[in-house]
Amino acid sequence: MDLNFTEEELAFRDECRRFFTTEIPAALREKVAQGDHLSKDEYVTTQRILNARGWAVPHWPVAWGGQDWTPVQTYLYQDEMQQANVPAPLAFNVSMVGPVIAQFGSEAQKKRFLPRCANLDDWWCQGFSEPGSGSDLASLRTTAKRVGDKYIVNGQKTWTTLAQHADWIFNLVRTDPTAKKQEGISFLLIDMKTPGIKVRPIQTIDGGHEVNEVFFDDVEVPAENLVGEENKGWDYAKFLLGNERTGIARVGVSKARIRRLKQLAAREVAGDVPLIEDRRFREKLAEVEIELKALEMTQLRVVADERRAVKGKPNPASSILKIKGSEIQQRITELTMDLAGPYAWPYTRDEDEGSNEPPVGPDFAAEAAPMYFNYRKVSIYGGSNEIQRNIIAKAILGF
Amino acid sequence: MDLNFTEEELAFRDECRRFFTTEIPAALREKVAQGDHLSKDEYVTTQRILNARGWAVPHWPVAWGGQDWTPVQTYLYQDEMQQANVPAPLAFNVSMVGPVIAQFGSEAQKKRFLPRCANLDDWWCQGFSEPGSGSDLASLRTTAKRVGDKYIVNGQKTWTTLAQHADWIFNLVRTDPTAKKQEGISFLLIDMKTPGIKVRPIQTIDGGHEVNEVFFDDVEVPAENLVGEENKGWDYAKFLLGNERTGIARVGVSKARIRRLKQLAAREVAGDVPLIEDRRFREKLAEVEIELKALEMTQLRVVADERRAVKGKPNPASSILKIKGSEIQQRITELTMDLAGPYAWPYTRDEDEGSNEPPVGPDFAAEAAPMYFNYRKVSIYGGSNEIQRNIIAKAILGF
């Protein structure tokens, strides 16, 4: 047992750190650090820099641009990226639809989609959730009826993240209305420019616009856009959802956020005393740091186990990463809001960047409450923490 | 709305306070304050003083010694008794078997048992729980077979509190083995001196002996000791369990314990600083005080509602009193143990009082950890906190 990284691993880490902190624009990373929303262009810029280096899709098959890294390397790459406040390559592209196409798609689909997917030439969004489905994904009702060499798609998706930027959507659709639940579902790739698709923004309580409803009204989709076999879509969805579970803890992000919070707390005063010197605040911070360090070690243990893991079969311990990772992220937003104090109250978020008015109160305060509100989502999406507990109860504790 | 007590109520409170603090021996109350176990004699002494004043069984029918108090008076009586560290009249007598006999017993039973019950001439214990029954009380298996004018009782009871002191036990027994669950159960009064009864102590993790197993081996019980009708015992048990739910919060006890804890924390030093001046300790204390004040108000609200309540039908809000009351009591034992610090570790509890060795460490330390261990029981017994949550979910929230 040796919990230290090897020389090679350390060298790799340094290489990642150097690349992320020198090649990705500092101004963009600073926006991430502050919790500002990024523009579409900023996502694209970052991902293309990474892709040029071969680092946008390291976990893909080597033939399609993957890196064949060890689990530890993948961990270090993610951790350093997060700590450097580099926005991750778009998950819908690189962790979701990409691996599915690479694994189950036709050669033509691979050639057509994968390089553009890696380079963010196409922006993908995910058409899984529907009104009323929630955690019971398989209850979906959007239909795709085969007519000649086309599917006619009707229905509605919801919680579709960043659909406003998307060129394509990967959609779960019901192709066999007589089959029960998980059966009869297919995995369809749909061009967002197709007539009959309407995107309606959902405004969230933080004031932001991240998610959308997407409506399909007699949308014609070429049959060649079906991935794999008809009515086998549920298997592909499960494969997709089982990928990439260690990054979910977002330990690197939380590390960066805690460091920033400490800097802010050293600046922000109550009376004449910096809040970092307030014993209660300092101890609340230390409590999160301990939780985070523990989670980092837990994540490393899961990473170490990955060498022995069956590919595509998620480690149920990753549910711990999801639960604790989301709790810690939420707690940090809470502490940041507490730090802002009375100045958490004004809503002066600057959506269009153009303003040159000075901030109201401390400069971080405008984002403090919105980020707290927004981060309630991390224990809801991607399988709510209640679902994660069910998974642990069943898969690990054997109930 | 006037949350202040009336002049009459205040006068009554003062009368209670004066009586409890002058008529009940101070040494005995000091033992309660310290968390020491009381001897049988000490319980008996106290209850007889109360009974002489007419205050042992205030909630009984007036004909049998009750006081016909308002709910507020009953509350004040309990609260002052608890704050003065007066051991309450034995619950098995005054809150359990007494009200059942008064409500459902024959005139002969009332005359024979109630006066002795009130005066603690007979010490009663409760024969409800059995190995394997737990919260599912109705699954009990102890049988009573009618043979002539006797019942022959066989079976085993467990968690029988202070059975070692008991003269009588009120027992739930199965008189109709063919009936299902709640049906076929009877309520039987049994003299503990009857041949065939064996009491075996259960030692608990605090090192104390409060509970016992009680074995019945062909125990002959006169049929006249049946309360009410045969096979109706479950109704009487429900009546019994529904009584007296506001005292369950033990707010007065917790008030007394918090005051004592503050005195101890003012004495106990770390380095040269009293622990009461340690900010974290002080804030932990204040947190419990707030919870307790809130619970006191909640209890007063339940008391106020009692005027409108149907007699014998417990207010489901009393489940909140049980949950929060037990959590607060447990938290106070935790803080006391934390206060003892390293000296919580030695086990130097003095069971036989005779010793004149000086205490190891601070004088309160010997009881600190045992009390913490012992008080885990308060969220388990009397309907565990999980059961209380089920009650609230069903009866108040309508699930």
Add this chain to the structure above:
Amino acid sequence: MDFDLTDEQRLLRDSVERLVADRYGFEQRRKYAAEPGGWSREMWAQYAELGLLGLPFAEDHGGFGGGAAETMIVMEAFGRALILEPYVATVLLGGGLVQAAGSAAQQAEILPRIAGGETVLAFAHTERQARYDLADVATAARQDGGAWRITGEKGVVLHGDTADTLVVSARVSGGRRDAAGIGLFLVPAEASGVTRRGYPAQDLLHGAEISLHDAPATPLGTPGEGFAAIARVVDRTIAALCAEAVGAMAELHAMTVDYLKTRKQFGRPIGDFQVLQHRSVDMFTALEQARSMAMYATVMADSDDADERARAVSAAKVQIGRSARFVGQEAIQLHGGIGMTMEYKAGHLFKRLTMIDKAYGDADHHLARLAAAGGLFSEAA
């Protein structure tokens, strides 16, 4: 001891509840929020008509003579409906300060105008460096000839953008964090030397940053002796905010339980899952404990014993802060995505509850204040 409402109080509750039920639905509120300053003049007139704007004032001043209990009744109903109007700023803070510190003439002049809905006040007190310390006032008042002039920066002034009159705290003497030497002044919002930067807040209420530069001011009461009034009025306001929070929590809890009973997944209402039942039970317990403490703060808010009053109010604010955070977070979690959308009331209740914690001292601040004051059960029984 009597938790029952008097007939008058029941009447008050019923009329406020009817008003908000009829006129303050979630969609109606959205329209009010779009009006200037984010609130409805029409509703304001309704409150005046119902007597709510004069609720705590003497009958001589066009008021109702109500105490903290009456305010609690109104604020709880307002909390359920997420009222946007400047009730706290004008009636409780502004009016409360005039009541507590103003001369008889000032009271006779201003309070009837508040009660009649003719004026909107705001309390410009908090300064950036002060955080939650009520005595930390750097803004200075000086006498220029016979006239007072004020210079300084005030922040997070509730409804400071639409108020016509500001009650401003300013230092007449003493060091920056001394309680002694703080004065209260009336400053017309449109006076020269007053610059306001208004904004909406997270909870859709409005606020302003206010700069004063030699702004002309009229003393409210004796200059330099305003702190006791500030402490008293802020304590009362906190008690009222506790009641508002209880209303918001009760509404949020009811919505959550209702959602659990109606929302179906895996072929049955998700409320069938025992885990979700127990979690809504824990929310209920937190709500009821908060309700108890809001009542306690209400009873104590009228106390003349400043120390006892402050301890009770701090204790209540801690309980409200903790309960509101727990109930709010759990409500959003149990709702799932829908709870996070602007189109649904639950998220707005959550936001208001979050912001109440930040008003006049958060839970940690008040816990420290209570602990430093020796807690709640300090005296012998």
Add this chain to the structure above:
Amino acid sequence: MDFDLTDEQRLLRDSVERLVADRYGFEQRRKYAAEPGGWSREMWAQYAELGLLGLPFAEDHGGFGGGAAETMIVMEAFGRALILEPYVATVLLGGGLVQAAGSAAQQAEILPRIAGGETVLAFAHTERQARYDLADVATAARQDGGAWRITGEKGVVLHGDTADTLVVSARVSGGRRDAAGIGLFLVPAEASGVTRRGYPAQDLLHGAEISLHDAPATPLGTPGEGFAAIARVVDRTIAALCAEAVGAMAELHAMTVDYLKTRKQFGRPIGDFQVLQHRSVDMFTALEQARSMAMYATVMADSDDADERARAVSAAKVQIGRSARFVGQEAIQLHGGIGMTMEYKAGHLFKRLTMIDKAYGDADHHLARLAAAGGLFSEAA
């Protein structure tokens, strides 16, 4: 990075686990507890035979040359079985101090005797007024001719009742709470001037209060320069206690899950109730987070950077304290009455876990220490 055990470590783990499985069942333990001093000489000899008593010592000293990882492996197995023998007192504390502070001659004399099971040591350090402050030492050492003599009161000395040799900390110079000026001394337990009052503890381990009155003492290393060794050895011991706690928690969690699956109520296993499943999941999460921090403390326990080591160890002790309290309380609650009886192992695991929190600083103490030292993620990435 590699979490796998080496072949040697796996061998060590297997042999310790086999030993305790064969020889340290719950009933066997009860018998050992009834022996003098509350532990088994026979088991002690077994540990010696297996090489456990010399585990951290150099091979020259009859040891195994093991590091913190090997100690972790042993302590976790010991934690599961609730071992009663003076392993921590003799090997980790006593032996550790001889290693860290003793002269080559002292090491050569004492360490092989520990490894051979021929001597039992105890570390007489804590004083009543010190609470958890390691540097608070009032006990005084003075030189009388060439000989050292110690006078003072030591408390909660782990296995101080059956140790034959005491390692005593005593002040040679400096003020009562100065780290500088604290010396380490060897004092034969039966020496004149030594009075011991032994007792069993809550967790059935044994302790003693020890009075020293001009007791003859031999310096361990340079008198007055003992504090660094104390800090290092206590940090290592804390890391080992963390591993012991992980073993105890894992056993307690497994017992609880097993109980939920087998215990039937209302006609079905109580583990069918989703609420109880989720609560045992939360226990599991707390356990795994504690395991992670025990590993972290283990890695850092051998660090020569005293500040970094102390921060890591404090962080781990906080996590262990919090996890152990949560897991312990929940385990008893989910077991119901049976968990509170002396006849059942769960309650004993709960008690030991509770007492580990009180050894060398509880969670609050270490949280304060960590926070004062700037936390864990202080430096730039």
